[in-house]
Amino acid sequence: MHYMKKDTIYIRILEESDIPTTTKWMNDAEISDAMGYLPAFSLHSQTEWFKRIDSDKTRYIFAICKNDNDEHIGNVGLGNIDYIHRHCQFSIFIFDLKNRHKGSGIEATKLALEFAFDKLNMNKVYLRTSERFVSAISLYEKLGFVKEGIMRQHYYSNGRFEDKIMYSMLRSEFNK
DSSP states (O other), X not given: OOSEEOSSEEEEEXXXXXXXXXXXXXXXXXXXXXXXXXXXXXXXHHHHHHHHHTTOTTOEEEEEEETTTOOEEEEEEEEEEETTTTEEEXXXXXXXXXXXXXXXXXXXXXXXXXXXXXXXXXXXXEEEEOTTOHHHHHHHHHHTOEEEEEEEEEEEETTEEEEEEEEEEEHHHHXX
C-alpha cells in the first residue's frame, strides 16, 4: 500500500495496526522530548488518539516505510491544516538511529511537501525546531526551508527554557 514513493522509502497513511509501534516510540525519552511530549502514552490512549485523527482532515500522519522490506521506521505529519489561509505545520521523526542520516528524512520530507502543496493546495508549510537539533536544521535548510524567526523560551525541557526556531517553505519556493 504505497501512497507516495521515493528511491529508498515510501509514505502511507498511518494505520491502526501501527499504533503499538508508535506507542513504543512516543514513550522513548529522546523522541518524546524532540516532539514536545511527555512520555506517558498507553496503548489505549494512543488507540483513542488514532480513532480521533482517522477522520480529522486538519492533520495527516504518514508512516515512513523502507521500500526494500516495508519496515516502518518513523512518521511524518502535516497538522494544524488551515484550508482558508492555506498553511500547515510539518513534523517528522525517524525512530532508530540505524535508519537516520541515510536520506530517508529528506525523501519523506519531500513527499510530505509534495502532498501539502500538490494535494492539499497549501501555500505555506511551517515547522518549529530547537537549535540543539543540528542535523534537522541542516536537513530543513538543505531542502529550502527559510528561517522566519525565534520563539523565545517557548519550550521547557530538562529543567530549562529553550527557544524554538521557526522555519517555513512557500509553494513558490518548493516549485523552484
